Amino acid sequence: MSLKPINDILGVLEQQAKWQADPLALILQSWAEVVGAVAAIHSRPLSMQRDVLRVATSSAAWAQNLTFSRQTLLLKLNTKLSMSLVDIRFSTAGWQKPKDLFKPPTSVSPQEHPSYLGDISSSPPVRKPTEQTVNQVFESWAKERQARSQSLPLCPQCQCPTPPGELQRWCVCALCSVKQSSHQGTRNT
């Protein structure tokens, strides 16, 4: 009797023990091989519950698509990984974009905090020009508005810059004319 078969059996048992401890890790490892490279981008094994594998998909279409080939995938997983899965459930629940997955749990950086005042060395280079541009646009708009209103005649009642058309019509600004008409008879001087 040679030792080889025993070693083989031991090896298999050892592997099985390892997989039973963390079968999901094993599935994840060979997932792309089982479903294919494209489908692997749009699906991710989430958990195993009583020999049912739960897989998150990027869209409902992918869940449907993969559900159709469920039996083939089951067979592949069970033979390839010597597992005894009975079903695979595909759903969009629990799907996260790969980008989010690799994000550290503390996702709020100091720069993102509303109270953050800015740091010369570590502030993101993209943000500053954007803010400056926004400020510049607002400033020029405010200046233009101010200049325009300064050239306007003032309402004799409230001293606000008023379009000449309004003064021609009501002798006061539109706002004051509304106030006057709502207080009929009580004319202010």
Ligand SMILES: [Zn+2]
């Ligand atoms: Zn007025």
